Amino acid sequence: MRLVMLAYDGFTDVDLFLPWDLFNRVHDPDYVGYTKPWSVRICADTPQVTSNTGIAITPHGGLGELAQADAVFIVSGPGSRAKLRDPDFMRQLELDPRRQVIGAIDSGVLFLARLGLLDGLSATTYPGVFAELEAMGVKTEHRPLVVHGQIATAGGCLATQDLAGWMVSRLLGREIADSMLGMIARVE
């Protein structure tokens, strides 16, 4: 099972690293018990990506991995607008919801809209991004998670939990998703 996280310069830290942390917990046999191959890779079009706060990391691969993935998570961040205007970047986003589970958080949802993958569907996004998404012709819903078949969108950084949970549930089952989410829960 191959999951690719699409990142780019100007990503928002929590929108990459919170789901990254969650997806990596699926590996942990002590907690989640998933022992089959499960690969999670951050992919980008540059040899390094830097968040909007200046955190620089080296991605695991390039955008060519997107088409081979079983699932794609699209991160959010102020840098998304420059990428949406970059035809070379957009051309490399080979996504197919007929055979891939696809999730996007906040301004990451704009990529799905631009690719036409939300045509006729509704979606959610970050509070400050609804007008932008609507201007792209997408009907919006003010909810943390909106699911249509194999595509889901999430709104508000912490809704990444709902999105990651939905993706893992769809790919590996509800039990593994719930174990993953339980590992970051507050102590009560």
Added chain:
Amino acid sequence: MRLVMLAYDGFTDVDLFLPWDLFNRVHDPDYVGYTKPWSVRICADTPQVTSNTGIAITPHGGLGELAQADAVFIVSGPGSRAKLRDPDFMRQLELDPRRQVIGAIDSGVLFLARLGLLDGLSATTYPGVFAELEAMGVKTEHRPLVVHGQIATAGGCLATQDLAGWMVSRLLGREIADSMLGMIARVE
């Protein structure tokens, strides 16, 4: 106002990057409105730190910045145990709750225990770490956040919100803390 985040090899991604993301939002005049100097720096004893999932970043500074900070946030991760056994590392942790606001999440709480800063106090930690903390002589409480004066401990990765909120509230006021936390809330 200087806030230092103490990191080390083998940190847990969400326990560094979620509070880092939150603390950086305090800078944002569009949302939080805090316009005075507010510095947030990740400090470590090595020129690079790598998380337990392999995310490598360059810290902003060394451990010498701890003593000069107004506030210190101690991150968590499996790598904490090696550092607890490293006298050179421990000797550099100059913390003073009489003049600093100090917060620790999950296994980061073990550093406070080792430094004697929890003597006579109670604390919380990650579900799997309570026994370890109790073995160090600390009375535990199964709650997301435990506060004693200028020291707070948080249990469960998502309790980092409670901890970051408490720290910012104490340093800059409740309004700025609430604005910061609201910026990552789920859309409803």
